[in-house]
Amino acid sequence: MKAVVYEGPNQVDIEQVDDPRIEHPTDAIVKITSTAICGSDLHMYEGRTAAEPGIVFGHENMGVVTEVGSGVESVRAGDRVSLPFNIACGFCRNCLAGRTGFCLTVNPGFAGGAYGYVGMGPYTGGQAEYLRVPFADFNCLQLPRGEQHEDDFAMLADIFPTGYHSTELAGVSPGDTVAVYGAGPVGLMAAYSSILRGASQVFVVDKVPDRLRLAEEIGAVPIDFTQGSAPEQIQERTLGGTDRGIDAVGYQATVPQGEEQPSVVLNDLIETVRATGSLGVVGLYLPNDPGGPSEDAKKGRLLVDVGRFFEKGLRMGTGQANVKAYNRQLRDLIIAGRARPSFVVSQRRPLDEAADAYARFDRREEGYTKVLLKP
Ligand code: NAD
Ligand code: ZN
Numbered sequence: 001m002k003a004v005v006y007e008g009p010n011q012v013d014i015e016q017v018d019d020p021r022i023e024h025p026t027d028a029i030v031k032i033t034s035t036a037i038c039g040s041d042l043h044m045y046e047g048r049t050a051a052e053p054g055i056v057f058g059h060e061n062m063g064v065v066t067e068v069g070s071g072v073e074s075v076r077a078g079d080r081v082s083l084p085f086n087i088a089c090g091f092c093r094n095c096l097a098g099r100t101g102f103c104l105t106v107n108p109g110f111a112g113g114a115y116g117y118v119g120m121g122p123y124t125g126g127q128a129e130y131l132r133v134p135f136a137d138f139n140c141l142q143l144p145r146g147e148q149h150e151d152d153f154a155m156l157a158d159i160f161p162t163g164y165h166s167t168e169l170a171g172v173s174p175g176d177t178v179a180v181y182g183a184g185p186v187g188l189m190a191a192y193s194s195i196l197r198g199a200s201q202v203f204v205v206d207k208v209p210d211r212l213r214l215a216e217e218i219g220a221v222p223i224d225f226t227q228g229s230a231p232e233q234i235q236e237r238t239l240g241g242t243d244r245g246i247d248a249v250g251y252q253a254t255v256p257q258g259e260e261q262p263s264v265v266l267n268d269l270i271e272t273v274r275a276t277g278s279l280g281v282v283g284l285y286l287p288n289d290p291g292g293p294s295e296d297a298k299k300g301r302l303l304v305d306v307g308r309f310f311e312k313g314l315r316m317g318t319g320q321a322n323v324k325a326y327n328r329q330l331r332d333l334i335i336a337g338r339a340r341p342s343f344v345v346s347q348r349r350p351l352d353e354a355a356d357a358y359a360r361f362d363r364r365e366e367g368y369t370k371v372l373l374k375p
Pocket of ligand 1: 038039040041042043158159162181182183184185186187205206207208211225248249250251265281282283284319320321364
């Protein structure tokens, strides 16, 4: 089958690879109908990680089941399913507590498992024609058959639940004011989720014009950080800062190339949120960044202003999203017509055009907010 294969920094190609097959009785094989490129793929794509050439990318997958192993009970050939990017067993203590992003069975000692991601287990990615799904009973979310809501459902594998998770980590409640750093797909989903949860005012910080425009279209206040300090721009519009803050940028995207001391979005958030407010961090901070500018930054150690964090009495939640904690509810909001996360989708490209799509998404070109690949 055809698949998107990592060739080295800033290069992916379409290659022929082996078709996946049932390896365990609990596996299913899914024919992919939509698979998205994620900001998380860019960390590997840009050569910032230990990813080796040959990896098949793709953790934001949906499709139709073609085959199931003898131990699979609830999923059948022909079912249309969304596949959470976390691969989880369903029976370890973290999975039982709903923390499927930290499954202790598939990847003990680290942040769970994922398709096509370095350090997250041996699982191949879904930017391909077919995908093997481990523990299929647990890792398939049933969708209505047919083609309805395809682009909306494609957001259920990662960014819609991840955006929602950031609001859960930050504790966004009705009436809250929220500052979201990053208007990439994840930040836009965080802003959208904040609005779904009843936030009174949401600020979205970025510099990319069409991403800020999308933030404005969903009812958020766009803040362009090239027009002056973002914390100051938000302070001017709130009394002492926002109630909640969300980091949907992460570390890599903020580091100016060649600078010894990276700028850290977390410090902007600490300044932006009012005393005793809370932060949700879903932007990725990798413990190993060979592309980092300084020795400390290479190890993911950053200068975060803990003194200021303490002085303001802030709280913070971090980590990979536990997709399964939210994807059923978010699916039902889509079916009920109460959520339309596909507003971020700006491109639908054949799988064959992945190399061009990666390059443009990586440059955050106009019209490349979220790219869906269609095998
Ligand atoms: P993206 O790279 O498209 O978006 C990041 C945005 O941040 C860009 O629009 C960029 O212009 C903006 N930005 C850069 N520096 C900034 C700054 N100083 N202030 C404000 N904005 C700034 O990626 P994405 O797909 O939206 O993902 C965002 C982050 O979330 C990435 O780090 C990704 O790895 C991470 N992620 C985490 C999870 C999770 O489960 N925790 C899941 C998916 C993605
Ligand atoms: Zn993703």
